[in-house]
Amino acid sequence: MLSPLPCFHETIKHEYFNQCLDQLHEIVTLKTSTGLVIVTGPTGAGKTTMREAFARELEILAAPEIANNPELIAYASCSVKAPGPTAFSWKDTYIQLLLSLYHPFAHSNLERNPKSFASAESFSASPDSLQRVTSDRLFRILQRTINHRRPKAIFLDEAHHLLRLKSGHSVHNQLEHLKYIADETKTLHVLYGTYELIALMDLSSPLIRRREIIHFPRYIYSPDNPKDSIEPFAKVVAEFARDLDDFSEVSLLEEVYYYYQGSVGCVGVLRDWLFRAYSRTRYDKNQKISKEILEATKLSPGDLYALLKDARDGEDYFAKRNSKKKEYYEALGFSIPESHSVIELGDIKKKPPRSPFKRKPHNDPVGLESLTP
Secondary structure (H helix, E strand, C coil): CCCHHHHCCCCCCCCHHHHHHHHHHHHHHHHCCCCCCEEEECCHHHHHHHHHHHHHHHHHHHHHHHHHHCCCCEEEEEEEECCCCCCCCCCHHHHHHHHCCCCCCCCHHHHCCCHHHHHHHHCCCHHHHHHHCCHHHHHHEEEEEHHHHHCEEEEEEEEHHHCCCCCCHHHHHHHHHHHHHHHCCCCCEEEECCHHHHHHHHCHHHHHHHHEEECCCCCCCCCHHHHHHHHHHHHHHHHHHHHHHHHHHCHHHHHHHHHHHCCCCHHHHHHHHHHHHHHHHHHHHCCEEHHHHHHCCCCCCCHHHEEEEEEHHHHHHHHHHHCHHEEEEEEEHHCCCCCCCCCCCCCCCCCCCCCCCCCEEEEEEEHHHHCCC
């Protein structure tokens, strides 16, 4: 039996991971007006691992409040169900979130205010019984539960499944419903998903004002700057090499470009590939990971090309968003300001400074009528 290696079950942090995690932490701690956060990137970039790390941070952040009120929780989480024969259903998502929030309510609250929570308590946490409740009523139950548990955030993993809609429904409707849920519950909702979530980003002006986008990209190699562009990915390979070199005939750090080519620069894809290769050695204790095993366990060129195409489509979207600066300033009627420059608005007459405790002239009565006889 294979002994577990840290590189396969522990978080391998890298520069994008830490940057995105810091952004999420800042949004929660500063308590901005942001209601929705969209975390997107290619498959295998590490979004799910980052969600787990962010959940641990929220547990630490919420610990003092939970110590004073054990009925509170740090966060709620669910994976948006991939539709089968039918399209996406909000009811399934509501039920998963209710289970994550430990519905039904604690009896102590029912004793304090039984009328407020009676309708919520009348359903058990059984998914079978909740399936018989209408979507609208499930949402009201969910809203009350969130208000009671007061999580710091609600996670929706695999959120791109929100876009698998029935005919006649629109992505815009999904967008408005997400905004409605966040507004009604006054709770930050964090959506994790692939670049398919791009379809949700710019459909509504009110949402643009209330949402944050966190881009979690892959490592991108540049042939114009090969050494510097591959170095961040090489640091990730070094983390795997620390545990795997003793089980491998080839040195991982000597084959960095090879591992980049077989993973499209995505840490998750690399991890899965190396785990498949490592698993091949479990039948023979004397066998080590060889180049032949690596070739046999690598994704096919067609699969890798499909992953690369999806990644580049998302990267092109973000590149176009960042290239709108000139168009924006020209539309406003300005030229593009230099970095950190101040736009001059003309001479503005400033009020002259006034000495402290000196009365303003118009505060005192003037004229003959003000004279006392």
